[in-house]
Amino acid sequence: MKVMIVGAGKLGVKLAEAMTMENMDVTLVDSDAKVIENINEHIDVLTVVASGISVTMLNEMNIEEYDIIVATTENDETNVVICTFAKKLGCNQTIARIRNPEYTEQLSFVRHELGIDLIINPDFATANAIAKYLLKNVMFYTGDFADGKVKMIDFKISYKSALVGKRLYELEDFDDLIITAISRHGELIIPDGKSSIEAEDVIHIMGTQEDLLKLSKKHKLLGNDKHVDSVMIIGGGNVGYYLAKELSEAKVATTLIEQDRARALKLAEKLDHVLIINGDGTDVNILEEENIDQMDAFIGSTGYDEQNLLMALMAKQYGVGKCIAKVSRKNYTKIIDKLDIDAALNPVNITASDILKYVRGGKVVSVSLLLGGDGEVTEIIATKDMSYLDRPLKDLNLPKGLIIGAIVHNGDVIIPKGSSVIRANDRIVVFSRAEDTENLKKLFTPGKRGRLSELWNNSKSAWDNPAD
Numbered sequence: 001m002k003v004m005i006v007g008a009g010k011l012g013v014k015l016a017e018a019m020t021m022e023n024m025d026v027t028l029v030d031s032d033a034k035v036i037e038n039i040n041e042h043i044d045v046l047t048v049v050a051s052g053i054s055v056t057m058l059n060e061m062n063i064e065e066y067d068i069i070v071a072t073t074e075n076d077e078t079n080v081v082i083c084t085f086a087k088k089l090g091c092n093q094t095i096a097r098i099r100n101p102e103y104t105e106q107l108s109f110v111r112h113e114l115g116i117d118l119i120i121n122p123d124f125a126t127a128n129a130i131a132k133y134l135l136k137n138v139m140f141y142t143g144d145f146a147d148g149k150v151k152m153i154d155f156k157i158s159y160k161s162a163l164v165g166k167r168l169y170e171l172e173d174f175d176d177l178i179i180t181a182i183s184r185h186g187e188l189i190i191p192d193g194k195s196s197i198e199a200e201d202v203i204h205i206m207g208t209q210e211d212l213l214k215l216s217k218k219h220k221l222l223g224n225d226k227h228v229d230s231v232m233i234i235g236g237g238n239v240g241y242y243l244a245k246e247l248s249e250a251k252v253a254t255t256l257i258e259q260d261r262a263r264a265l266k267l268a269e270k271l272d273h274v275l276i277i278n279g280d281g282t283d284v285n286i287l288e289e290e291n292i293d294q295m296d297a298f299i300g301s302t303g304y305d306e307q308n309l310l311m312a313l314m315a316k317q318y319g320v321g322k323c324i325a326k327v328s329r330k331n332y333t334k335i336i337d338k339l340d341i342d343a344a345l346n347p348v349n350i351t352a353s354d355i356l357k358y359v360r361g362g363k364v365v366s367v368s369l370l371l372g373g374d375g376e377v378t379e380i381i382a383t384k385d386m387s388y389l390d391r392p393l394k395d396l397n398l399p400k401g402l403i404i405g406a407i408v409h410n411g412d413v414i415i416p417k418g419s420s421v422i423r424a425n426d427r428i429v430v431f432s433r434a435e436d437t438e439n440l441k442k443l444f445t446p447g448k449r450g451r452l453s454e455l456w457n458n459s460k461s462a463w464d465n466p467a468d
Contacts, residue, residue: 002067003070005069006029009074013039014348016039055085070097133324149208206431232292282307299325409423
């Protein structure tokens with residue numbers, strides 16, 4: 001697949017990295033020569049210093065030969081124009097990032113009339129993810145898969161935990177659950193039955209909500225599961241606006257603190273049943289005046305990651321049950337697991353997940369980038385032409401970089417073991433490391449039966465462990 005990405009910001013670079021790992025032919029375009037020079041030192045992609053709206057550039061690059069163009073510049077209108085030009089010049093599919101709330105009610109018109117195949121809004125997607133986290137009433141919430149039948153949670157292992165020092169095959173109460181990954185000192189481990197759990201690990205578990213709740217209650221992992229009735233948000237940008245709007249519609253008492261007076265007045269005009277405070281959200285006096293200690297949840301959604309993390313930590317000190325920070329910088333990933341906050345959501349990863357799902361096509365139902373993008377959960381619909389059907393998983397020689405976390409057969413969730421079998425039309429949820437996405441791609445590529453064994457006959461099976 002041949003892809004052009006216009007705009008080498010955080011999202012553009014993240015997409016280029018992910019697509020390159022899948023052996024896609026990627027061209028990255030940006031008008032800033034210094035940005036392109038830096039990218040050339042880190043990513044092996046074709047780079048072009050040019051304006052994305054240059055018809056000359058698009059013609060010279062033979063845009064008609066590209067399968068997809070993704071416009072991710074900082075300007076919504078520029079992204080629309082780039083996609084429109086590319087479509088007129090013969091590019092097969094176009095994707096545009098559009099963030100301005102003013103366009104929300106016009107997206108259908110923009111998409112159909114201007115030939116844009118997919119419109120993505122990172123701010124809206126992030127706000128939606130935070131609202132989902134808050135309203136699900138489940139701590140450590142990571143994601144839903146298979147129409148909500150399969151869930152994934154993550155939690156931190158403390159020194160006092162009864163799980164410390166045990167190998168996975170020794171764990172009790174995990175018969176209907178699977179540990180898909182272990183995050184240790186900022187590194188991602190795909191475990192097998194012999195892997196052991198250490199203090200301060202973060203383990204990622206997949207299963208049904210019922211089984212996950214049973215485990216959480218037994219090991220006292222659930223934390224504060226109080227229903228969220230009141231929320232405080234600092235930062236009235238697009239994420240804060242979308243989130244406040246969604247929470248108020250869900251009848252949650254919402255307080256939003258915005259430092260810029262003009263922006264605060266605009267928010268007050270647009271948001272019904274939301275208390276808008278014009279002030280500095282990092283001012284402890286203002287937080288105390290607005291009764292932060294009585295809030296059920298706190299969200300830091302300013303444009304500064306450090307501010308969001310610091311204020312989420314401070315809210316925890318005031319006894320707030322659920323504290324969330326919006327964090328866009330990749331280099332904070334390694335330390336977030338060590339902080340006493342409940343979640344740090346990255347708009348770049350959320351948006352990249354949506355785009356990767358679209359690019360990979362119809363068999364892929366959902367993609368979630370986790371752990372700063374080092375890990376990935378992909379939901380795939382098994383079709384009759386795939387190479388791994390009707391055979392026990394232990395015979396597939398799956399490499400260690402992949403774990404099949406769940407199989408949904410005729411609506412029933414199966415947490416797989418070595419003897420489990422995937423059949424046509426099943427939904428499978430797969431956890432993989434980012435560097436193993438090429439192996440993941442082979443997993444859902446049509447081919448003759450036995451192809452996986454030929455491709456991976458030198459790999460040690462992830463199912464070949466004492467847990468079987």
